[in-house]
Amino acid sequence: MRGCPPVTGGEGGREGRLSGRQRPLVDTLSRWVEIPSVSTDPEHAQDVAASARFLRDHALSSGMTRAEVWETAGHPAVFAERIEDPALPTVLIYGHHDVQPVDPVEEWDAAPFVPLERDGQLLGRGTADDKGHMVMHLEAVRGILDAAGHLPLNLKMIVEGEEEDGSEHFDQLVAEHRGDLAADVCVVSDTGMLAEDQPALTVGLRGLAYWEIEVRAAQTDLHSGVYGGAVLNPLAVLADLLAGLHDRQGRVTVVGFYDQVTELTAEERSQLAAVPFDEAGFIADVGAVQGGEAGYTTMERRTVRPTLEICGAWGGYQGEGAKTVIPARAGAKLSSRLVPHQLAPQVTEVVERHLRGALPPGVELDFRLIHDGPFVLTPTDHPAVRLAARAVESVWGRPPAYIREGGSIPPVATLAGELQLPCVLFGVGLPGDRIHAPNERVVLGQLFRGMEAVAEMWRLFAEAGRSGLSR
Amino acid sequence: MRGCPPVTGGEGGREGRLSGRQRPLVDTLSRWVEIPSVSTDPEHAQDVAASARFLRDHALSSGMTRAEVWETAGHPAVFAERIEDPALPTVLIYGHHDVQPVDPVEEWDAAPFVPLERDGQLLGRGTADDKGHMVMHLEAVRGILDAAGHLPLNLKMIVEGEEEDGSEHFDQLVAEHRGDLAADVCVVSDTGMLAEDQPALTVGLRGLAYWEIEVRAAQTDLHSGVYGGAVLNPLAVLADLLAGLHDRQGRVTVVGFYDQVTELTAEERSQLAAVPFDEAGFIADVGAVQGGEAGYTTMERRTVRPTLEICGAWGGYQGEGAKTVIPARAGAKLSSRLVPHQLAPQVTEVVERHLRGALPPGVELDFRLIHDGPFVLTPTDHPAVRLAARAVESVWGRPPAYIREGGSIPPVATLAGELQLPCVLFGVGLPGDRIHAPNERVVLGQLFRGMEAVAEMWRLFAEAGRSGLSR
Numbered sequence: 001m002r003g004c005p006p007v008t009g010g011e012g013g014r015e016g017r018l019s020g021r022q023r024p025l026v027d028t029l030s031r032w033v034e035i036p037s038v039s040t041d042p043e044h045a046q047d048v049a050a051s052a053r054f055l056r057d058h059a060l061s062s063g064m065t066r067a068e069v070w071e072t073a074g075h076p077a078v079f080a081e082r083i084e085d086p087a088l089p090t091v092l093i094y095g096h097h098d099v100q101p102v103d104p105v106e107e108w109d110a111a112p113f114v115p116l117e118r119d120g121q122l123l124g125r126g127t128a129d130d131k132g133h134m135v136m137h138l139e140a141v142r143g144i145l146d147a148a149g150h151l152p153l154n155l156k157m158i159v160e161g162e163e164e165d166g167s168e169h170f171d172q173l174v175a176e177h178r179g180d181l182a183a184d185v186c187v188v189s190d191t192g193m194l195a196e197d198q199p200a201l202t203v204g205l206r207g208l209a210y211w212e213i214e215v216r217a218a219q220t221d222l223h224s225g226v227y228g229g230a231v232l233n234p235l236a237v238l239a240d241l242l243a244g245l246h247d248r249q250g251r252v253t254v255v256g257f258y259d260q261v262t263e264l265t266a267e268e269r270s271q272l273a274a275v276p277f278d279e280a281g282f283i284a285d286v287g288a289v290q291g292g293e294a295g296y297t298t299m300e301r302r303t304v305r306p307t308l309e310i311c312g313a314w315g316g317y318q319g320e321g322a323k324t325v326i327p328a329r330a331g332a333k334l335s336s337r338l339v340p341h342q343l344a345p346q347v348t349e350v351v352e353r354h355l356r357g358a359l360p361p362g363v364e365l366d367f368r369l370i371h372d373g374p375f376v377l378t379p380t381d382h383p384a385v386r387l388a389a390r391a392v393e394s395v396w397g398r399p400p401a402y403i404r405e406g407g408s409i410p411p412v413a414t415l416a417g418e419l420q421l422p423c424v425l426f427g428v429g430l431p432g433d434r435i436h437a438p439n440e441r442v443v444l445g446q447l448f449r450g451m452e453a454v455a456e457m458w459r460l461f462a463e464a465g466r467s468g469l470s471r
Numbered sequence: 472m473r474g475c476p477p478v479t480g481g482e483g484g485r486e487g488r489l490s491g492r493q494r495p496l497v498d499t500l501s502r503w504v505e506i507p508s509v510s511t512d513p514e515h516a517q518d519v520a521a522s523a524r525f526l527r528d529h530a531l532s533s534g535m536t537r538a539e540v541w542e543t544a545g546h547p548a549v550f551a552e553r554i555e556d557p558a559l560p561t562v563l564i565y566g567h568h569d570v571q572p573v574d575p576v577e578e579w580d581a582a583p584f585v586p587l588e589r590d591g592q593l594l595g596r597g598t599a600d601d602k603g604h605m606v607m608h609l610e611a612v613r614g615i616l617d618a619a620g621h622l623p624l625n626l627k628m629i630v631e632g633e634e635e636d637g638s639e640h641f642d643q644l645v646a647e648h649r650g651d652l653a654a655d656v657c658v659v660s661d662t663g664m665l666a667e668d669q670p671a672l673t674v675g676l677r678g679l680a681y682w683e684i685e686v687r688a689a690q691t692d693l694h695s696g697v698y699g700g701a702v703l704n705p706l707a708v709l710a711d712l713l714a715g716l717h718d719r720q721g722r723v724t725v726v727g728f729y730d731q732v733t734e735l736t737a738e739e740r741s742q743l744a745a746v747p748f749d750e751a752g753f754i755a756d757v758g759a760v761q762g763g764e765a766g767y768t769t770m771e772r773r774t775v776r777p778t779l780e781i782c783g784a785w786g787g788y789q790g791e792g793a794k795t796v797i798p799a800r801a802g803a804k805l806s807s808r809l810v811p812h813q814l815a816p817q818v819t820e821v822v823e824r825h826l827r828g829a830l831p832p833g834v835e836l837d838f839r840l841i842h843d844g845p846f847v848l849t850p851t852d853h854p855a856v857r858l859a860a861r862a863v864e865s866v867w868g869r870p871p872a873y874i875r876e877g878g879s880i881p882p883v884a885t886l887a888g889e890l891q892l893p894c895v896l897f898g899v900g901l902p903g904d905r906i907h908a909p910n911e912r913v914v915l916g917q918l919f920r921g922m923e924a925v926a927e928m929w930r931l932f933a934e935a936g937r938s939g940l941s942r
Binding site for chain 2: 040042104107165166192210217218219220221223224225227230236238239242243244245246282283288289290291292293301305306310311312315316317319320321322323327328330332333335337360362363370405406407408431434438
């Protein structure tokens with residue numbers, strides 16, 4: 001591909017140089033999505049393993065010269081590479097092959113693991129997050145090789161199997177395979193854009209702390225007639241605790257919660273405000289209701305402000321009909337999205353202290369941090385980021401916005417920190433992809449354009465050379 | 472039995488005249504408990520039907536001369552009778568053969584439908600509520616007949632199959648069988664006592680209104696990274712709604728909630744305070760935490776004050792691990808115990824109005840009344856109540872306390888209202904029986920004494936004659 005003119009964008013890259021790979025991309029992705037690689041559910045452990053083998057085999061058939069399943073103490077990752085010439089730049093692609101659970105499954109229009117192609121989209125768990133991105137990269141490899149016989153640089157992929165379950169063993173995997181993973185640049189493909197006609201590169205990610213709590217107020221469930229009115233109801237205690245986490249302005253009431261938050265400068269805020277973003281449409285597209293911290297825009301609330309959300313809650317009778325019970329216990333899952341420079345241990349400490357302080361005497365509280373990952377900030381003036389932006393512009397026909405994403409990708413912090421790699425966060429997801437929710441889908445045109453864009457990115461990186469890619 | 476000296480109490484009635492029926496009582500109850508007659512669960516419909524047939528057959532073998540399964544549009548009831556002489560008083564016994572669900576089943580010490588006898592107790596769903604009471608009555612019949620060849624009065628039993636599911640078709644059943652159900656006195660055996668050494672007769676029951684609510688704030692579940700901070704989280708909305716139902720004094724904040732409540736006079740309060748009742752022990756026995764409305768005793772809170780309790784709540788991710796989701800919806804089951812002279816329709820109206828008034832704009836609320844039943848008050852100066860008290864005293868060795876129960880038995884209102892029957896609420900349950908909770912049990916000594924007490928009650932009722940039983 002070296003020396004080729006840049007591909008052009010247009011209708012989903014239909015006239016792109018790699019358009020012959022579009023149908024194979026959809027077919028491969030469909031077959032892969034049929035493997036329900038839900039990493040949080042032990043019953044799907046064999047499926048995650050099968051997903052890894054599928055990816056390994058597909059990487060080899062796509063032209064990677066080495067592909068291996070790397071076992072971990074949890075779910076396996078896949079490593080693949082094609083080394084053309086050690087003198088050329090080396091890119092390490094990061095992604096994951098595990099997927100989110102599918103609950104509530106009754107809200108899907110089709111079976112989550114029977115991909116459904118309709119209206120230029122592919123519906124199914126993992127289509128956007130993140131199998132689609134990995135197939136996009138491998139089809140780009142196949143297409144470049146079919147045309148040129150070789151890649152313009154060296155390519156490596158590390159595709160983990162535990163991203164949706166906290167990437168528990170990723171740090172260890174990186175520590176054990178430093179040599180294999182050595183590269184000049186890391187390209188992380190697990191993010192999104194603002195709209196089909198508004199490309200973006202992500203330059204910041206929020207971190208995450210995720211807790212599970214349980215309050216207990218009796219040894220056993222109690223009859224609401226016999227005990228009702230005379231004992232503390234743990235569901236009422238839980239409701240009080242949860243309702244007390246925010247004030248009427250949507251601000252988190254936990255003392256110390258904002259202590260480490262770096263407030264944006266007026267200039268940073270105006271830069272963020274300049275990003276093309278339909279605030280009302282973003283909310284309306286999913287039928288949601290505007291909410292959040294007073295004094296901030298929707299874009300700020302979801303990217304540069306920290307949150308404290310209730311991700312789940314339960315207690316008492318949830319079945320059909322009327323069970324007159326006061327439960328013994330009630331629980332919830334809470335999570336915070338962390339922004340620079342909040343750290344999970346400190347936030348965990350203040351949240352736990354707040355909850356314990358609000359607990360009525362005699363009620364017991366279990367509080368457990370079950371998952372965390374740090375925030376990420378990428379320098380926008382790094383040569384790799386600027387070349388990636390050129391590649392994106394060449395396909396979409398307009399320069400990408402630099403955005404900060406609300407979500408978390410903990411391994412990015414590992415790759416940036418442990419391997420000292422500059423990270424380019426290039427993904428083609430869209431706000432309406434419903435990742436982590438029923439009816440996840442990917443817009444196929446985004447994957448097709450993405451395929452063209454990474455081919456161009458590799459060309460530009462190769463042109464810059466190893467020295468040109470370092471700051 | 473007429474003319475026999477009253478039986479004496481002591482160790483669980485071991486030396487009672489019916490002590491030969493103790494082992495058959497335990498054996499029959501155990502076999503009946505093995506039939507999982509959970510009326511709220513459609514999957515158990517056949518079991519409820521089997522339970523009805525079991526009871527019909529056992530009533531006949533116990534000496535009742537007529538026993539029939541009465542079908543309803545829901546679960547079947549059982550009617551049984553033994554008419555000795557139309558000139559004698561007729562007692563109608565009320566109870567139920569359906570049972571509560573067993574969730575959370577993992578908190579049981581043994582399988583809920585495999586009765587376990589230990590330490591003088593029988594563990595299993597329905598042992599106390601209410602199969603134990605029905606077997607107690609039938610073994611008393613068998614015992615009296617074995618000794619005397621006839622009953623001292625006419626006995627009828629109506630045992631419904633939908634008490635735990637709202638007694639939906641009981642009113643219709645009563646309307647259709649007025650003639651069959653005609654009696655002089657109704658004895659309801661679905662209540663309890665204060666302690667093994669403190670017998671009681673119940674003279675008041677709280678009513679019930681039970682609602683299911685759901686709040687919806689989006690069309691679909693949302694990723695907490697992408698949307699977190701910018702949209703209303705229905706779990707947070709629900710927590711606010713639930714937390715707002717009570718003030719810091721434990722008083723229900725719903726405007727109008729207390730409008731119909733008749734406050735007790737100072738004399739009524741001091742009578743209630745005189746009932747032997749271990750307030751601290753009552754709470755401590757189940758490892759619960761004192762709670763409720765300021766300014767009232769535990770006994771008052773659980774019997775003469777109304778409540779608004781959360782019986783269940785749900786939303787978002789409840790599985791293993793960390794799913795970073797903002798759910799589209801969240802729900803709860805709420806119930807009120809109603810006291811004289813609160814009525815379910817009025818309370819339903821003010822609760823719904825309160826919740827809708829507290830709802831943030833744009834959030835949808837479903838609010839449904841799914842079950843209700845009126846409060847009951849029985850006159851303590853009725854001859855039937857006073858004779859029942861004598862029978863209880865003859866067995867337990869001390870007079871029963873007159874108590875008001877916190878629970879609801881909607882059919883009692885039907886029997887008292889539609890059939891104009893004086894109702895004696897005689898049951899032998901204990902506060903620690905954990906009805907509606909895991910590890911339901913019955914204290915067998917209570918059933919044995921109860922058997923002796925009802926035999927004595929029939930003797931006293933017969934002695935009084937039909938005219939002596941009316942006021």
